[in-house]
Amino acid sequence: MINPHRIDFVSLSLFALVARTGSISKAATLAHLAVGAASKRISDLEVGMGAPLLERHSRGVTLTVAGQALYRHAQRILADVDLLAAELSDFTSGIVGVVRLWANTSAVTQFLPQQLATFTQANPGIRIELEEKNSSDIVLAVLDGRADVGIFADRTPTLGLQCLDYREDHLGLVVPKQHPLSRRRELHLAEALDYDFVSLSEGTSLAERLQTETEAMGRRLKLRIRVRSFDAMCQMVAAGMGVAVLPLQAVRELVRSMQLRQIALKDDWAQRSLLLGLRDINAVPRHVRTLIEHLRSTTP
Structure with missing residues (x-):
């Protein structure tokens, strides 16, 4: 039986390098490990997974079906670990919160530059990650959690989002x-x-x-x-x-x-409303609520 708790990130990262390079020795060099130590880690990983992950041949290695499955999951796991490290780094640097804000071109061009500038000056511990996207993409991003807050045009299907008035243009x-x-x-x-x-x-x-x-x-x-x-x-x-x-x-x-x-x-119809959309207005973190209140109350 597979014990996921026995999989360490060093071995998982090494395995991802092997998958990308097609070579244990090349992966060992990139990971700053001796080839013997790298080979032992891969063998231990195969034992832990209960299935062979690599097909070894004279020109290198290729992934088995089990290896392909592990590689897909390894990429996602390692990306999440990188995001976690970046977020924790923010906290050690004095950042108390990050708001992922997606907005359409009208909002980015007309209103947000000055509003975000004054917000970050007043709230240096809150970092804003701004993405400029189409209104329909913004709604989907808020729904599936890729964005905390969205700004989009009225008439866009909101698919259950809770909306607040933002601006008129x-x-x-x-x-x-x-x-x-x-x-x-x-x-x-x-x-x-x-x-x-x-x-x-x-x-x-x-x-x-x-x-x-x-x-x-x-x-x-x-x-x-x-x-x-x-x-x-x-x-x-x-x-x-x-x-x-x-x-x-x-x-x-x-x-x-x-x-x-x-x-x-x-x-x-030429008088258009821009809306702020969230999944649950009553459940947003304090730093997200702080940004929302600023965007709705200040003149850009």
Whole structure:
């Protein structure tokens, strides 16, 4: 019978090196062990697992089926140990908590830089790990525990997450300086649908909202190109590839630097809400709650 308590991390790490290099001697060198000592550890590991893990031949070793299974688990176990070491290192350095925050591009661009800067100044013991992702990916990450807090656009299926209001942003049309619509201060989206459009990547909340609203009018979006960032969208607009729907505040500096024009959209759906999502609001750790309160109460 396998006794998992007899598996030590040195042997497990050595085995992972053997699997990657296909050689006990190469793995021994990388692990700073004598070849004989390394071979003995692998043999003891096979005895402990109750099955041969390696097929030995003149050119090295290959994994048996049992060895392949152990290697898959070893990679995950060793990665978790690395994460544990990093987290404990944080605590010895005075870090009292880490918040994994995933947010969409609108939040990262418009609101979070200044808010997180003031938060970390006031709370040096709390470290923020920020990931910029699509809204739908953010919801899934919070649900499965990869993120502690998510910020995403309304209309994103929340799949049971508990949500709090975070911020409002207003969408508008961005056009080149010499575009026929450039003198307009506001308009409805329908008035721009005869022109080519630049859009964010498929699956982003902004791209899906634009597609949904266009179809609701019985029209089709004349989509010229999809790109992955607000910056790239503005560059494409400046190059004459089309017009774009973007959060006005988020791209204000880009519009100014590229000599583009912003036009407010009068459609109701252009007023968009950003939400904070958590699995259980009442069960979040104190350092996560501290960040949430800061994000909701401060002006970015």
